Amino acid sequence: MKKPYIKQIRSFGERLLVIFFWLLVWELISRRINQVIILPSPLMVADALLQLCQTFDFWKAILFSSLRIIGGFGLGLILGTMLAVAAYNFNIIKLLITPLMKLAQAMPVASFIILALIWIKSKNLSVLTSFMMVMPIIYANIYQGLASADEKLLQMARVFRIGRWRRVKAIYLPAIVPHFVAAISVGVGLCWKAGIAAEVIGIPSGSIGQRLYEAKIYLMTKELFAWTAVIIIISIIFERIVMLLLNLVSKKGSKGAANGHTANQPD
Amino acid sequence: MDIRLINLTKRFGDKTVLDNVNISFAEGRISCLMGPSGRGKTTVANLIMGLIKPDSGTIEGCRGKAIAAVFQEDRLIEHWDAEKNIRLVCDKSVDSEQIREELQKVGINDYKSKAVGSFSGGMCRRVALVRALMARSDIVILDEPFKGLDDAVKMQVIEYLKTKTRGKTVIVITHDRTDAALLNADLITLE
Numbered sequence: 001m002k003k004p005y006i007k008q009i010r011s012f013g014e015r016l017l018v019i020f021f022w023l024l025v026w027e028l029i030s031r032r033i034n035q036v037i038i039l040p041s042p043l044m045v046a047d048a049l050l051q052l053c054q055t056f057d058f059w060k061a062i063l064f065s066s067l068r069i070i071g072g073f074g075l076g077l078i079l080g081t082m083l084a085v086a087a088y089n090f091n092i093i094k095l096l097i098t099p100l101m102k103l104a105q106a107m108p109v110a111s112f113i114i115l116a117l118i119w120i121k122s123k124n125l126s127v128l129t130s131f132m133m134v135m136p137i138i139y140a141n142i143y144q145g146l147a148s149a150d151e152k153l154l155q156m157a158r159v160f161r162i163g164r165w166r167r168v169k170a171i172y173l174p175a176i177v178p179h180f181v182a183a184i185s186v187g188v189g190l191c192w193k194a195g196i197a198a199e200v201i202g203i204p205s206g207s208i209g210q211r212l213y214e215a216k217i218y219l220m221t222k223e224l225f226a227w228t229a230v231i232i233i234i235s236i237i238f239e240r241i242v243m244l245l246l247n248l249v250s251k252k253g254s255k256g257a258a259n260g261h262t263a264n265q266p267d
Numbered sequence: 268m269d270i271r272l273i274n275l276t277k278r279f280g281d282k283t284v285l286d287n288v289n290i291s292f293a294e295g296r297i298s299c300l301m302g303p304s305g306r307g308k309t310t311v312a313n314l315i316m317g318l319i320k321p322d323s324g325t326i327e328g329c330r331g332k333a334i335a336a337v338f339q340e341d342r343l344i345e346h347w348d349a350e351k352n353i354r355l356v357c358d359k360s361v362d363s364e365q366i367r368e369e370l371q372k373v374g375i376n377d378y379k380s381k382a383v384g385s386f387s388g389g390m391c392r393r394v395a396l397v398r399a400l401m402a403r404s405d406i407v408i409l410d411e412p413f414k415g416l417d418d419a420v421k422m423q424v425i426e427y428l429k430t431k432t433r434g435k436t437v438i439v440i441t442h443d444r445t446d447a448a449l450l451n452a453d454l455i456t457l458e
Contacts, residue, residue, distance in 0.1 A: 156342040159316050159334055160356040160402055170344050170355055 040222045048222035049229060057206075065126060065208040066234060069195035072130030073187065079131075080138025087139075088146040101136045109133070113198045122202030126209070129198035130191035137190070141183035145176035177246075184242055192235040268328040269294050270315060270406065270436060275324035277310055284310045287324070290455055294328070297429075297437040299447035302457030308440045309339055311457070312408050315438070328436075335404035337412045341395040345384035349375060349394045352383055356402040369397050372427050374420060388415040393424060400431040407432055410440045425449050 023042045030041040040048075052058045087094035109129070116128050153171045156162075162170070199209020208227060215224040270292040277285040284307040292298045300308050313319045314326060316334055335356070343352050350366050357366070363379075370378045373393040377386075383394055392415050399407060412428070413421045428437075429450065439452060447454050 152338070152340060152342050153344065155318050156336075156338065159318070159336050161333065162355060166355055170347070174344075174346065 037219050037221050040225060044222050045225040045229065049226040052223070052226055052230075061206060061208050061211050062230065062234065064204075064206045065195065065199060066238075068124065068126040068207075069130045069191055070238065072127040072132075072195065073134050073191045075127070076131045076134030076187065076191070077138055077184075080135040081142050083135075084139045084142035084146065087143055094143075097139070101139055104132055104136045109194050109197060110201070113194075113201045116198070117202050122204040125198045125202040125204065126195040126207070130195040133190045133194040134187040137183045137187045138180075141179040142176060145179035146172060148179070149175040181243070181246055184246060185239065188239040188242060189235060192231060192238070196231055270326070270328040270438075272311065272314070273325045273327065275314065275326070276322045277307065277314065277319070278322050285314075285321075288457070290457075292328075292436060292438055292455070293453055294436050295434050297432065297439060297450050297452040298455055299439045299441055299450065299452040300455050300457065301441060301444065301447070304442075306457040308457055309410055312336070312410050312438065312440060315406070316408060329406065332405040333403055334406045334408060335399040335402040336408040337392075337395045337399045337410060339410045341383075341391040343383045343391055343395060343398075346382050348381060349378045349383055349386075349397075352394060353398045353401055356398055358403060361401065366397075366401065369401055370394070373397060373424055389417070389420065392416060393420070396424060396428070400428065405435060407435055407437045408440075409437065411442070412439065413441070413443075413446060422449075 026039075026042050030039045030044075033039050036044065083093070083097055087097055112132060113125065113129055116125055120128060149172050154167075157167045157171060196209050196212065199207040200213050201209075203210050203213050208231060212224065212227050214220070215227060272288055272290045275285050275288045275290075276283065288307075288311075290300075290311070300311060302308055310319070314321055315329055316336060317329070344355070347355075349370055350363060353366050353370075354361065367378050370376070370393075373396065375390060375393055375397070377390075383391055386394065392412065396409070396412050399409065409428075413424060416424060425446075437452075439446065439450060441447065444454075446452075
């Protein structure tokens, strides 16, 4: 019992050292350049972040953007799953959906954001953008998972007349979960990147994107770095929460599903 | 009603596996389907189970009947334990105690603690057999059910099979002529 504990501490220590190394590199480069407007030091950014944390607007902006981006993520998750199940069961739906998914994947995010800005209010732009980022990934991976379900087990289920829900639990879920987990992992990162990009272009009032835009306009580089750090932190926290929930669910349905798969793009 | 295969033909690409075959399996009896490898014994089983369709000919006596099977491979959910695998095909009224008793009759005691993926081939075969015999069924199809079993266990399993399938139509695919004798089965040979 003692050894894995020591291993964990060692691995944590190693990670801390790596972070410290890169902070040191950043600090040294910043000192060499010696211009806050181009590259502020890590301490300056930390100070700016601390200042931001003390304002009500900071938390309001986080809430504003998080709600919309997570909302878009949730919608993409639900619709992507529903479409994948429909496409798996009905070939005509698969045929109809495939070009749309390909289009959604190939379209440059910036083009889509500008187009969407014509159709909807800038306030909701990040919802649509993060939805459009997540939905094709979820669709492709759930479909792939369903298609990879063991054909021999499905035949067994047919012969024994095993009911639909038992079939889902025994055969489909274990096949889907690894693909789903990979899709979520990719989707979470993408929805934050694209969602914030949409806010920077649409500049909805009270959003993180607006604050980033203002920081850029007024050359507040420290704040720009601080907001970037905030986005990364929220994205990581959100991903951890989703993965935790997924692990809880997948533990019930299947074992060891949450590892080592690469997310697929739609075919 | 007997299961009757009438003028049955099945091809896979250019290869004709069954050519105008006529077979009858007596209702309520054990029949052993024998023949050299590659003669289409498993194809016959798959046709009766409805997993594949014949190119021509008809199958009578299966419509509306509940079928249970041991497949050529065990087809168990590997990360589930034996009890859970069996429960998957059973009615809700079947309880853990009943499953445990049935598994012990074929010499399986690790029914709940281990995933069947960690079982030996012979143990998986017995779990697959218990699963087939505990499912509600009128017809039982067993494709080489004694594969991987040593002689002592095989005798135990044969006795268990005979008790559990009384009154059912059973088709056993085997290479071993002595299996047919031990099961008091009708012998059908695919030439």
